[in-house]
Amino acid sequence: xxxxxxxxxxxxIGLAIALLLFCLLMAGPLAVSGGMAPTFGVATVVVFLLAAxxxxxxVSGGAVQMILSRPLRRTDYLxxxxxxxxxxxxxxxAFAIALGFxxxxxxxxxxxxxxxxxxxxxxxxxxxxxxxxxxxxxxILLFLSTFLxxxxxxxALIAATVALAVLGxxxxxxxxxxxxxxxxxxxxxxxxWGPVFRGEALLSPDxxxxxxxxxxxxxxxxxxxxxxxxxxxQD
Amino acid sequence: MIVVxxxxxxxxxxxxxxxxxDGVSLEVHKGETLGLIGPNGAGKTxxxxxxxxxxxxxxxxVRVDGLDPDDLxxxxxxxxxxxxxxxxxxxxxxxxxxxxxxxxxxxxxxxASESRAAAERxxxxxxxxxRRLRGYSRGMLQRIGVAQALLGDPELLFLxxxxxxxxxxxxxxxxxxxxxxxxxxxxxxxxxxxLPEVERVCDRIVFLERGKIxxxxxxxxxxxxxxxxxxxxxxxxxxAAAALAAAGFTxxxxxxxxxxxxVASDARMAEAIRALALADVxxxxxxxxxxxxxxxRGTPAS
Numbered sequence: 001x002x003x004x005x006x007x008x009x010x011x012x013i014g015l016a017i018a019l020l021l022f023c024l025l026m027a028g029p030l031a032v033s034g035g036m037a038p039t040f041g042v043a044t045v046v047v048f049l050l051a052a053x054x055x056x057x058x059v060s061g062g063a064v065q066m067i068l069s070r071p072l073r074r075t076d077y078l079x080x081x082x083x084x085x086x087x088x089x090x091x092x093x094a095f096a097i098a099l100g101f102x103x104x105x106x107x108x109x110x111x112x113x114x115x116x117x118x119x120x121x122x123x124x125x126x127x128x129x130x131x132x133x134x135x136x137x138x139x140i141l142l143f144l145s146t147f148l149x150x151x152x153x154x155x156a157l158i159a160a161t162v163a164l165a166v167l168g169x170x171x172x173x174x175x176x177x178x179x180x181x182x183x184x185x186x187x188x189x190x191x192x193w194g195p196v197f198r199g200e201a202l203l204s205p206d207x208x209x210x211x212x213x214x215x216x217x218x219x220x221x222x223x224x225x226x227x228x229x230x231x232x233x234q235d
Numbered sequence: 236m237i238v239v240x241x242x243x244x245x246x247x248x249x250x251x252x253x254x255x256x257d258g259v260s261l262e263v264h265k266g267e268t269l270g271l272i273g274p275n276g277a278g279k280t281x282x283x284x285x286x287x288x289x290x291x292x293x294x295x296x297v298r299v300d301g302l303d304p305d306d307l308x309x310x311x312x313x314x315x316x317x318x319x320x321x322x323x324x325x326x327x328x329x330x331x332x333x334x335x336x337x338x339x340x341x342x343x344x345x346x347a348s349e350s351r352a353a354a355e356r357x358x359x360x361x362x363x364x365x366r367r368l369r370g371y372s373r374g375m376l377q378r379i380g381v382a383q384a385l386l387g388d389p390e391l392l393f394l395x396x397x398x399x400x401x402x403x404x405x406x407x408x409x410x411x412x413x414x415x416x417x418x419x420x421x422x423x424x425x426x427x428x429x430l431p432e433v434e435r436v437c438d439r440i441v442f443l444e445r446g447k448i449x450x451x452x453x454x455x456x457x458x459x460x461x462x463x464x465x466x467x468x469x470x471x472x473x474x475a476a477a478a479l480a481a482a483g484f485t486x487x488x489x490x491x492x493x494x495x496x497x498v499a500s501d502a503r504m505a506e507a508i509r510a511l512a513l514a515d516v517x518x519x520x521x522x523x524x525x526x527x528x529x530x531x532r533g534t535p536a537s
Contacts, residue, residue, distance in 0.1 A: 062321025069315035
């Protein structure tokens with residue numbers, strides 16, 4: 001299943017070109033700053049490209065029926081999709097860092113070595129954080145994709161994020177804003193990964209919420225998918 | 236052996252439910268080839284999905300060799316070809332077959348050779364296998380779908396319109412592969428609207444209409460439902476009908492010198508031909524048929 005995901009995503013010429021462009025967008029700031037300014041915000045778009053419709057597209061296309069007629073547990077199928085997504089994301093991020101290094105070194109050669117050395121540690125910390133934050137987004141999309149059709153998982157995620165952000169910013173209803181912000185913190189916890197990777201915030205509430213959220217989304221996805229029926233033509 | 240007991244399945248909720256299966260019971264014996272026939276919307280595919288464990292019956296039960304249909308032990312010996320083929324369009328034919336070979340639990344080292352062999356069995360050459368599936372014609376997709384279902388020679392085969400959209404060569408190839416599987420003892424459930432093909436490969440058919448089995452016919456052995464279609468020179472039809480009547484047959488005459496009569500056995504078929512020969516009526520064509528088309532008459536699509 002992991003290999004299938006990689007083939008699906010990297011074998012598609014259009015998607016491969018899009019991923020390459022996003023790699024360049026991530027590699028550019030890394031090259032200019034010599035690895036010091038890892039800006040992986042665009043990685044969210046990469047996650048959307050890779051994980052939107054991660055299960056539902058297989059269901060609506062009918063591929064899942066052929067796969068599940070084989071001796072494969074439904075949870076193994078889901079796990080394969082998720083690990084395949086994480087592997088692809090890791091490859092994209094690793095490629096972006098390597099591309100940043102190559103561009104940086106090319107710049108050093110072109111400008112007579114005036115730029116500093118490429119700093120791998122901050123670049124890797126940034127990429128690691130983007131991967132782990134992507135793991136959470138991927139888990140949410142996986143969960144939504146087990147019961148929503150097509151790319152509705154992505155639309156639902158965007159709609160929920162926007163709704164919580166709007167509700168959280170209404171000063172006239174402080175209780176509602178507080179509830180929305182609490183929901184956002186718990187449903188989509190954001191972690192500062194730098195201190196975590198340095199071992200300084202391993203017991204932080206943010207990290208706890210993150211681990212809990214990923215676990216709950218994956219368990220819910222497995223629970224829903226293992227009970228789901230597949231009648232093609234019904235989607 | 237597949238045992239279906241009083242299975243009911245509805246789609247939709249809140250008073251808008253459509254009953255797709257209504258108290259369906261049937262058995263498919265080991266090594267038997269069962270044909271599911273019936274008009275569109277009769278519930279054939281729903282039944283197939285229940286047999287495969289994709290759908291859970293609202294009531295009743297489905298057991299395959301005493302196990303749930305989605306038990307991994309059942310899946311390990313199952314080959315399935317859906318009517319609507321769900322392919323990863325960017326995969327090559329070879330990658331698709333190899334993926335299913337591995338999913339079926341086949342030796343990964345043999346994936347390439349087994350995939351090539353499976354493709355050859357359905358008339359796809361190695362050059363075609365190197366192409367992406369998005370470039371395949373409908374007939375080629377059907378063929379590769381059949382190839383994936385037959386990977387690893389499964390004991391249970393569920394085929395949903397396997398020859399749909401294929402050319403006459405493809406239809407013949409699919410038939411040959413089904414007959415091969417049958418010869419090695421596979422239990423096969425075939426859903427198809429291609430009635431001549433159903434008649435050629437199936438031992439028994441069940442006719443589904445509005446979610447119910449309305450008729451069951453054996454197509455092999457004594458007592459099997461069949462009709463004889465005899466063709467004689469058009470100017471001798473009256474002589475032929477008289478000769479058959481004298482031999483105790485009631486024949487309906489049709490266009491082009493055809494005569495249609497019920498025959499209970501191969502021996503009765505031979506008697507009918509002998510009666511025509513004795514009356515000196517040349518027999519231009521003689522074939523036995525279950526006349527499945529007759530089952531469809533008066534049963535419009537629901």
